[in-house]
Structure formats: structure tokens, C-alpha cells
Amino acid sequence: MTARIRSAMRLWPFFLPPAVFLAAIVIDVLAPPQFNTFPLLAATPVLAAPVYSLAGTIATGVAAQAAGAALTYSDGKDLFVAAHAVPFTSVFVLTVLAAFLNRAMARGRQQLKDTREVAEAVQRAVLPTPSKRFGPLDVAVRYRAAAREAAIGGDLYAFHPTSHGVRLMIADVRGKGLSAVRSVNGLLGTFSEASVRLPGLTGVVDWLEERAQRLQEEEGVESFATAVVVDVPADGSAMHMVNLGHPAPLLVHRGRVRPLEPAVPSLPLGLGDLGRTQVPVERYPLPPEATLVLFTDGVVEARDRNGTFYDPVPFLSRPLPAEPGALLDALLADLARHTGGPLDDDAALLAITRRQDTAGSG
The missing domain is CATH 3.60.40.10 (PPM-type phosphatase domain)
Structure with missing residues (x-):
């Protein structure tokens, strides 16, 4: 396996959130009107949390919210009705949870990195x-x-x-x-x-x-x-x-x-x-x-x-x-x-x- 292929395989998690985001839009455009793609949009910030920065995770959630609003409007539906409160709220809540998850995972990675560096420093001192x-x-x-x-x-x-x-x-x-x-x-x-x-x-x-x-x-x-x-x-x-x-x-x-x-x-x-x-x-x-x-x-x-x-x-x-x-x-x-x-x-x-x-x- 070439180094280029190995590098691409390591990067695939970074491409997963935009891929799911685009898939939701394509499905919404091509599928029947009753088909709901909000669950896919809501999943994108959660998928972004482990691999993106905090700003990137929040931006993914905002993009999902905006895409949901645009798709709803393009279907001729009223954005400000109770029926649409649940999906929009779901995207918002999952974005907030993804932000907390992102911070927790970042702290864990940093702690492991620091501990590993200490272990290597001790080993070299020995x-x-x-x-x-x-x-x-x-x-x-x-x-x-x-x-x-x-x-x-x-x-x-x-x-x-x-x-x-x-x-x-x-x-x-x-x-x-x-x-x-x-x-x-x-x-x-x-x-x-x-x-x-x-x-x-x-x-x-x-x-x-x-x-x-x-x-x-x-x-x-x-x-x-x-x-x-x-x-x-x-x-x-x-x-x-x-x-x-x-x-x-x-x-x-x-x-x-x-x-x-x-x-x-x-x-x-x-x-x-x-x-x-x-x-x-x-x-x-x-x-x-x-x-x-x-x-x-x-x-x-x-x-x-x-x-x-x-x-x-x-x-x-x-x-x-x-x-x-x-x-x-x-x-x-x-x-x-x-x-x-x-x-x-x-x-x-x-x-x-x-x-x-x-x-x-x-």
C-alpha cells in the first residue's frame, strides 16, 4: 500500500461529516416530500466532534441548522410552526452536546500526550x-x-x-x-x-x-x-x-x-x-x-x-x-x-x- 493511500485512509474521518451533510441534501432533493433528512443533518456535528476543533464542530452544527432551514423553505413549508420545532431543536441540542464531547476528547488526548511525553522523558533520564x-x-x-x-x-x-x-x-x-x-x-x-x-x-x-x-x-x-x-x-x-x-x-x-x-x-x-x-x-x-x-x-x-x-x-x-x-x-x-x-x-x-x-x- 502506497504512502498516499495510507494517508487517505487516515484522513477519512475528516471527510465523513461533510459527506453525510451532502448526502442529506441530495436525499432531501431527490426523495419524496415526506422523507425527513433532519436525523442525518443532526448527526454531522456529532461526527465532527472527535476530529474537528471546537470551532469546526460548532460551525458544522450551524451549517446543519442552516441547511435544514433552507431545505424546509425550498419545500414551501413554513419555518415557524410547531411541527418543525423538534427537528431544529434536535440539531441545536446535538450541536451543544457535540461541543462538550469535543472538549472532553481534546482534554483526554492532551493528557495522554503529556503523560506519554513524561514517560519518554523519564525513560531517557534512566x-x-x-x-x-x-x-x-x-x-x-x-x-x-x-x-x-x-x-x-x-x-x-x-x-x-x-x-x-x-x-x-x-x-x-x-x-x-x-x-x-x-x-x-x-x-x-x-x-x-x-x-x-x-x-x-x-x-x-x-x-x-x-x-x-x-x-x-x-x-x-x-x-x-x-x-x-x-x-x-x-x-x-x-x-x-x-x-x-x-x-x-x-x-x-x-x-x-x-x-x-x-x-x-x-x-x-x-x-x-x-x-x-x-x-x-x-x-x-x-x-x-x-x-x-x-x-x-x-x-x-x-x-x-x-x-x-x-x-x-x-x-x-x-x-x-x-x-x-x-x-x-x-x-x-x-x-x-x-x-x-x-x-x-x-x-x-x-x-x-x-x-x-x-x-x-x-
Whole structure:
């Protein structure tokens, strides 16, 4: 479905009041004299209330009242008789009710917008703001809150420089609200401490698993978090990666996109007691000017009007900006074109690019 068709489908509620208004006039002109179109005219301000401004809603009611009067007069009927009091009063009353409905819905939309903005601000305050450079890497992150949610989500990302390179993580905690915030804070703190203290990713994942299970016990609810943990050595030439049930990162290089699917799937954090042994650590090369793109499932589970999931691979296969922040902005713009509007779920995105000037050290 093209973007133009999706845009038209989103706008159809705006065209419904005038369509009903015109239909009432046409029916009145063509139908027998005893046919009453006042109910259709009276419905137009009610239909306008959810989509028009207050002035537009009232103007629709006034137009309906005027059209009713004109149609009555054109039929040769006397406007000032008791028989016509009921339909004219009905239009007036429904216009007043539509105005109150319009204000109530506008306040509700504003409250949801304000709450959503607060939730997104809190989420960004919880998440670290990384430097734009870590050793040989240029770094960028983006976060988008769900349009239909007012709760704080569980999407998170983290970076931590170590004596031997850079470690980073992206994860998605199941659930929303304060419980998700506590889980996010707990995993961020554990990742930071483990990155400094432990030499290998296996130990880092073990600490994260232990913390995730403790959080479940403290909250008294079953929860889990999908995650990808990456270790990039100081020269930037390679990546060591652990994927714990998370969407596969994408390695973008010279117009080609490679999904880094784990050879052996691993259970998410918090579910390790169901049968996980030692997590496999996989190694991938990171050529100069290559970009690793990581994201939470709010990206790949976003759908268009036909229910088709978003696939970032075709877009990332095109010519793209070299700077990772510009690349993520372009990707989000393409995602918005696909969905035809805001996202239904939170989405966190992270990108690292190995700079060309590090090629000699790789």
C-alpha cells in the first residue's frame, strides 16, 4: 500500500461529516416530500466532534441548522410552526452536546500526550547518554516511545569503555511501568559493574542472569529480558557477541546487510534456570566503515495497514549516511513511512560505526 493511500485512509474521518451533510441534501432533493433528512443533518456535528476543533464542530452544527432551514423553505413549508420545532431543536441540542464531547476528547488526548511525553522523558533520564565516540567507534542511540502507551517501557541500551575495548548492550525487559524501570536500572547497574570487573562476556551474562532472577524474586512476578551484549576490542577489528533471544543485529557494509543470527539460540535473561548452560560467544569481523545496527522488537514488529511487519534490511541496503546518528534518523523516517504513523510499541535503536581512520590498526 502506497504512502498516499495510507494517508487517505487516515484522513477519512475528516471527510465523513461533510459527506453525510451532502448526502442529506441530495436525499432531501431527490426523495419524496415526506422523507425527513433532519436525523442525518443532526448527526454531522456529532461526527465532527472527535476530529474537528471546537470551532469546526460548532460551525458544522450551524451549517446543519442552516441547511435544514433552507431545505424546509425550498419545500414551501413554513419555518415557524410547531411541527418543525423538534427537528431544529434536535440539531441545536446535538450541536451543544457535540461541543462538550469535543472538549472532553481534546482534554483526554492532551493528557495522554503529556503523560506519554513524561514517560519518554523519564525513560531517557534512566538510560545513559553515551559519548559520540568510543575508541575507534562512532556511536549513536535513538529512543521512540509508543504512541498508544503512557507507561514507561523496558527498552534499554548501555555502553561501557573498558581497559581492553568497549562493551555495549541493548535489551528489552518484558512489561511496563515502575516494575520495568526497576528492572532497567538493575540491569544497567549490573552491566556497568560486570564490564569493569569481568574479562569475558560469559561472566558478564552470568551476572546479568543472576540479577534478572533476583529482580523477579523482589518483584514477585515472572519476567525476562531479551538482550544482545557486544564486546569490541580496542582496535575495533572484530566483535564478540552474545544474543539472548533478541532480534538479530544487522551489520551494514558497502550496501550489504548481514543479519548476525546466533548459531545456537539462547534463552532470555531471567529464564536461564530453564536449561541454559554456558552461553555461546560468537565472533564477527568489523571492517572499516561498517556499521552495526541493533534495535528492540518495537522496530521489527511494527506493522503497516495490511499487518505486514517492518523489515529494515531493504532500507539499510540502499546508499546511507556514514554517520550512525543520521543513519538511525533515516531508518526511523522509513519506519514511520511503513507504519503510516507513530509506533505501537517502544523502540530503542543503537548503531556503532568503525571509522575509516582506524583501518591501519585493525
